Amino acid sequence: MTSSKHSSSRGHCTLVGAGPGDPELLTLKALKAIQTATVLLVDDLVSDEIVAFAKPGARIVHVGKRGGCKSTPQEFIEKLMIMAVREGENVVRLKGGDPFIFGRGGEEVEHLQAAGIEVTVVNGITAGLAAVTSLGVPLTHRQHAHGVVFVTGHAKPGDEGTDWRMLAETAFKAKLTLVIYMGVSGAGRIQNELLTGLPATTPVAVIQNATLANQRHIATTLGELAQAISDSALASPSVIVVGDVVSGIAAATEHPAQFKTA
Template sequence: MRVFLASIPLENTRVVVIGSGEAALAKLRLFVGSPAEVVWFAPEGLPEAASLPLSGPQARQQMPDAADLSGSRLVFIAVEDEAEAARLAEIARGAGAQVNVVDRPALGDFQTPAFIDRDQIVVAIATGGTAPILARDLRSKIEAILPAALGPLARLAGELRDTVKTTVPDFLARRRFWERAFRGTAADLVAVGKPAEARREMLRLLNVAAPEAGVVHIVGAGPGDPELLTLKALRVLQDADVIIHDRLVPEAVLARARRDARRLYVGKTRGDHSVPQDQIEALMIEEARAGQRVVRLKGGDPFVFGRGGEELEAMRRAGVPVFVVPGVTAALACAASAGIPLTHRDHAQSVTFVTAQEKPGGIAPDWARLAGPNQTLAIYMGAGRAAETAASLIAAGRSQATPVAIVENGSRPDERVITGTLDDLGGLVARANLTGPALLFVGECAAFSAAQLDVRAEVAA
């Protein structure tokens, strides 16, 4: 985080704007309708009447001195002369104010973010002063989806806050109450301008408020790019009390979760299960029975080599409500990111997802079927057995010259794509010194990754 956005109450706050141009008027408009005491100095004369805010302070056509700035909390300086702006900033700072100098961030203490104003609810978007137009564009997109009734809804919640806290002392139950209030009929009544009815609905909910039963969501986190999370996965993460995650879930995805959710790491690597599977399932059951909303967050899709099926069965046996949120599985994401079509009219009429790590004592892969022509193999957990896998496929009839691709950290900023042929698959893995999760692709379509890399090189040149 490069900038920190703090909310400053405007009641009993003195705000000073210095300047006569459009930049000064833009700062004035921010505070129209606010409870702040706004003082405006226009030393260069008044702008055209048509440009003035519909309501606001009368301009003082003078340059302020130290006495004029005394007691100010925020001072906005929008004057052309840089030396004069710097002088005013020092005076304001000496008076104890925080200073914003328009278009000269180095002279000020803070930059003005792009605001979405919903009265009690204010959303701010900041870029540290580096890209104000980008912040403005983001504000427009967010503003379009935020209802105008957010402010009145928050105001009503503020009026009932103490009553709710007294009536429902349990923190978890209290949070459940507010979630029902903000997402149900009460919010709808506020939206149609019926605050009295909304208040009655909230009080009705309060009378029946009680801790809810816990629930488990088994959620696919996708391949690592947080923008590949599904909307449902994002919503469930935002509502989670506890997040039980594995090692394939990067911090960029966890950052999309509710900040105060507990995070429990149960990562596994080959031959090193930090928490055995049965203990993970017991932990999920324990947290759900304690009334928590549990998210079991798994890389890729939980039902594709993710043991999600085992966890689903365990929750059902324990009588715990459980839901599954699918994710973008790694084979799809890694192939797409590397430019590998999994099927192709000329080269592959089928695709097979297979793991190179069969269960100890389990059935070995059917290499004769996997070595068949006109198909793409997407091999999960295959780096450690790459040489053995290649030898088995070649022995079953697959050509040594079959194209292969290794995609490490697919869809992430540090993605790597290594290409070659099947007879050298073990060597490719050994020379690559892989440190991140990797998928192996075998088949004629794997050659497309090399072609894509050539195109990228030509474009860069």
């Protein structure tokens, strides 16, 4: 939880992680925040079932944020939050996944606090975790992965972005699982860079719409990644998971009755 020490506003703002999409994966704290909000600023990746928890009369504003699509400018969203709080509203900024994992939550907290606004953060289950869990495999494993790295495949304009070559070398030496968000459109470049430090046979999974009824996934190898994405027509929102833990996906999906997520 993050809060400003000096608030000149009458209202309050909460950044809420809505999780990967399945409404049953909401935390109780997130549900309470949604149900008591008077204004909700909702990202595109938040499902209608979750928005439906808002109380009658709450003002719902859709502020789209999706890679590769037209999005509401971040500066405009921040202005909306500040204006609503200063009008005395109980504002919830509802984000897919977790606000502090590629959700620009850090930027929004900084802007709100600079404006003297009290802000609380409620975590949500991030898509990278939920995606592999839905397929019955872990992100870490004592034999296969000693750690996990969450990384974005979409760099800020003007930013060089991730050093994939260095990351590949580190992942190989330290036995790390790589979870790549927003990487589908740049899969070819990411694949080529990772191949400088990881074997072409490294298992990879790509999961689209994790936890939703229309979830799809492919299990492939790093050497075939870009072609497999093209052949399957998978698109955003998807996560790419690279590492030996993914080798268990084929076994889990061949016998789906033997594995169920909670």
